[in-house]
Amino acid sequence: MITLFGPPEPTLLERLKESVSKTRSQLAGTVETLLAGERQIDPALLAELETALLSADLGPRTTREILSAVKEKVDRQALTDGAQLKAELKSQLVGILQEPAGSNGKSAAETGNDPRVTFIVGVNGTGKTTTIGKLANRLRKEGRSVVLCAADTFRAAAIEQLAIWAERNGVQMIRQKPGADPAAVVYDAVAAAKARGTDAVLVDTAGRLHTKSNLMAELEKMKRTAAKLVAGAPHDILLVMDATTGQNGLNQAREFTGHVGVTGIVLTKLDGTAKGGIVVAIARELGLPIRFVGVGEKIDDLVPFDAQTFVDSMFE
């Protein structure tokens, strides 16, 4: 097996040959089984671990860096068996994922009488609208009043889709016609919330690829519009990311952050088999906290992110 964290000892080709079949069966296998028992730490174990991290979408660089940190401890003989190795690896991952969350006290800042404005952004189809429906539900349960803002005026039936979530939550939705300027809808929604003393505004935005600068500029404009009405708005900009996303997720996070300043991530579709490991790379590079995870299509299927649980499930 070729490893990313050091020169392999036997020739690569020899290793490849024997590893391919093993890797294959490992696709369905787990690190848990890898590390069961008092397994010795040897290059083969590290290589298998590497495959597991790569399979979880951590990406080659993040995987290499995390593993070399662990490997360094092995070399110092600070770790001696498989169980210790696994614990160490987990705690490294949890550390990466927890750090940004801790430094995120600012986003809970009080907004006084003004509504707290949250933009939900992301590439197409990640689960933005559904997440809004779920977030509204959470806020309602906390006893807060909510207004939904149908600022996806682009995609066919996007407004109708959000309207159904508004109805399910029994909350107001502010809308304009399809094709309207999304910033104008933001204006209407924030103004209405302000006038009515509503606690929160959740803004549904059209899915957009982070590479389209005109669409990113449109988001920037929406942001300026919100700030005109309420100082400091939008208070949160949540980037919704699909757990199946591969390495492109890092570009997404980078670009959305660069253009509009993402304050946190919602990781959706974790009810599938994808592990969502790209958020580890994102947390490492951009320090973005993961705030919620989506675990289904129903209104209650949104839970606060917990690094330990997430990491544990990565190894299940």
Add this chain to the structure above:
Amino acid sequence: MFENLTDKLQRVFKNLRGQGKLSAEHLDAALGGLREAMLDADVNVAVVDEILQRIGEKALGAEVLLTLSPDQHVVKIVRDELGFLLGDQSKPRFASRPPSVWMLVGLQGSGKTTTTGKLAKWLASTGHRPLVVSTDVYRPAAREQLAQVAKAIGLPCWAATGMDKPLDIVRGAIRESKLSASDVVLVDTAGRLHIDDELMAELQMLKRELQPAEILFIADAMIGQDAVRSAGEFHKRLGLTGVVLTKLDGDARGGAALSIRKVTGAPVKFVGIGEKYDAIEPFYPDRIVSRILGMGDVMTLIEKAEQHIDQKKAAELARKLRHDDFTLEDFRDQLAQLKKMGPLEQVMGMLPKVGPFANIPRDTQVDEKRLKHVEAIINSMTAEERDDHSLIDGKRRKRIARGSGTSVQQVNEVLRQYMTMRKMIKQYGAAAARGKLRGLGKFSGM
């Protein structure tokens, strides 16, 4: 970002020229670079290792061709191997008796509904009479979405008013297709997880009822390692006949195409390249190969250029490239030609993200208005100035700005762009001359 593969391989092989065979050591380094590139492109790790094993064996055994440097040689083996894996371009299938049913299946949010609209439009443009229908009775406003899409492209959608069972809906659609003499029925299904047993069984039931000519798996180009699981399960349940890779207009490298092909054997038949309903194209395996390896869609670009660029002008340009006298006049012509090639951002996006192209913004917002300015500015130059840009000093810039109703900054900007393009084209041309990038030879030889 990441060191691109071409650079990496060149570094690895720097000292290797003149040696007849690849050493195991060099090969190791090269394969390591390839591995990282493919993983970065989201090819599944098990698939990567299997491919590399084969590539390694081939590369080690083979004599290095005299005409190729060792890095080029490895790239060639890799390209051939990946191309072989992806298979040839493959045509959509139709039933012997109409209506042909195409079922679109996939995970949530992969782009099924938009793709249904695009395929309908594409079918209509090739002389078919498509009917679209949505069996997504779950997601809020999903059927409404397809109805609106159909309306936007001016094609019929079977609304199945009052029905809420997928089976009833498709039966209605088939009846309707016969009444309206539609020859292809496109069935947009609800997004679902491959582990959702009940919903997967629903698809199997629909398949039994419909006997579709195509069962297309719609996959997001951004999907990562898990693609093998989801695609594999869909295939096991349904027997996929093809794949559509969506959202390729972004910067995802689309390595999942390889993984999916590997686990399902189903060929990629179409790719989605934008939100508009005509943003769909047949799939060209060699293009995705260079994309996965970080070498850009040079071939797409060339093909587009061949389609749209005036042949005589192209020949003239090729001559100029060789003689290194690309003037502002040519620049203006190029912009005009480029405009014909379709959205500029799309064209820019197809340039490889390496070498001279590495730093051009992918999504330069060169809108039509700006293009007009550029043309106005160049039109305001004298023939002499257009021939030799170094003549254009501050005074002349002012005059040109006045003449074109623009500002000196805008004139400067155009000159800067011209110079960038000149530089780019010089290297592009030089590369073509060396026959370094496959396909470019065609371009310069026209």
